Amino acid sequence: MVETQTFSIDDDGITVAASLLRSGALVAFPTETVYGLGADACSDAAVAKIFEAKNRPHFNPLISHFADVASVANYVEWSDEAEKLAAAFWPGPLTLVLPLRAGSRLAPLVTAGLPTAAVRVPAHPVAQRLIHAVGGPIAAPSANPSGKVSPTTAAHVMAGLSGRIAGVVDGGSSGVGLESTIVGLENGPILLRPGGLEVEQIEQILGKSIRMRTDTDKISAPGQILSHYAPQGVMRLNADEVSEDETLLGFGDVAAPLNLSPKGDLVEAAANLFAMLHRLNEMNAMKIAVSPIPNIGLGRAINDRLTRAAAPRD
Ligand code: TXA
Ligand code: MG
Numbered sequence: 001m002v003e004t005q006t007f008s009i010d011d012d013g014i015t016v017a018a019s020l021l022r023s024g025a026l027v028a029f030p031t032e033t034v035y036g037l038g039a040d041a042c043s044d045a046a047v048a049k050i051f052e053a054k055n056r057p058h059f060n061p062l063i064s065h066f067a068d069v070a071s072v073a074n075y076v077e078w079s080d081e082a083e084k085l086a087a088a089f090w091p092g093p094l095t096l097v098l099p100l101r102a103g104s105r106l107a108p109l110v111t112a113g114l115p116t117a118a119v120r121v122p123a124h125p126v127a128q129r130l131i132h133a134v135g136g137p138i139a140a141p142s143a144n145p146s147g148k149v150s151p152t153t154a155a156h157v158m159a160g161l162s163g164r165i166a167g168v169v170d171g172g173s174s175g176v177g178l179e180s181t182i183v184g185l186e187n188g189p190i191l192l193r194p195g196g197l198e199v200e201q202i203e204q205i206l207g208k209s210i211r212m213r214t215d216t217d218k219i220s221a222p223g224q225i226l227s228h229y230a231p232q233g234v235m236r237l238n239a240d241e242v243s244e245d246e247t248l249l250g251f252g253d254v255a256a257p258l259n260l261s262p263k264g265d266l267v268e269a270a271a272n273l274f275a276m277l278h279r280l281n282e283m284n285a286m287k288i289a290v291s292p293i294p295n296i297g298l299g300r301a302i303n304d305r306l307t308r309a310a311a312p313r314d
Contacts, residue, residue, distance in 0.1 A: 005167040009126050018133030020166045026053055028143035028157045029130050030171035031122040033093045033179050033196050034150040035157050036140030044107040047139050048270035051301055053164040056146045058304040061112040063095050064119050064137040072119050075104045081185050088205045091123035093176055093196030097184040108274035110139045120180055126171035152177045231280040235310035239289035247285035251293050266298040273302055
């Protein structure tokens with residue numbers, strides 16, 4: 001348990017909140033949609049704490065919040081359609097999913113290992129000031145425990161997460177109360193999540209209709225995620241022993257070329273997970289053994305991902 005501080009929106013409050021975020025702590029803050037649970041989007045260790053605080057049973061990719069279009073374009077592949085939508089609706093309740101730029105500093109855990117990233121520029125003045133003060137993108141899902149209603153006041157945030165996060169910036173009520181609309185732009189525009197911005201407005205700016213996500217897309221989504229973060233090698237879970245031809249992805253006090261957390265810390269293991277899955281590919285590890293990971297707290301989310309990664313595939 002930590003004591004959760006409440007920050008006012010004067011310069012001192014924003015400065016302290018920003019320095020906490022820079023140091024890897026979690027701070028909730030208002031956006032024009034809902035309160036977000038913020039973490040440094042370039043730090044796997046910070047982002048892992050989001051999943052722990054929300055008690056999420058699985059990892060999903062998160063939205064990164066930026067100060068302006070120019071800084072977004074440093075992290076993702078910008079396009080004409082992105083430019084049109086950004087010019088019309090940013091800052092505002094629109095999230096775009098775009099391919100990651102090579103060398104993008106976003107933490108692998110933010111994108112759950114995907115080659116794309118969800119990005120937005122929030123309009124709320126407090127969110128704007130906080131991002132400027134941090135000097136880099138802030139990853140933020142809604143600031144509520146997993147499965148609970150999204151918060152629109154600092155009091156809602158405290159009711160759900162007090163004792164689990166470093167602080168909350170109290171900027172009064174969030175406006176829309178509905179999460180941002182998410183549009184994917186990789187292969188023609190597709191609506192990934194309806195939200196605070198009307199689809200008709202987006203279609204008007206693009207001058208064409210947006211594909212709605214169908215059930216088939218939903219079913220194929222986990223598969224896409226699977227193929228992007230799963231190592232090429234065959235994975236064997238709950239391995240107490242390793243054979244000679246296997247590469248061990250360790251956890252706890254074991255000798256291994258890659259160890260998720262030598263001291264057996266689940267938050268550290270979550271922070272290392274996606275980066276180490278990528279590393280196993282770079283090492284061309286074809287047979288991978290994974291140490292047992294306790295199925296408690298963040299261990300559930302880690303085991304969820306490892307189980308999917310270990311599932312047979314063609
Ligand atoms: O209004 C909002 O968008 C709020 C405030 C705090 O900004 N944030 C929010 O964030 O709702 P989050 O992280 O909970 O939203 C994540 C959504 C999920 O539905 C996820 O599937 C989608 O964004 N998403 C993120 N990255 C994605 C990607 N690379 N491809 C497809 N969907 C992605
Ligand atoms: Mg939510």
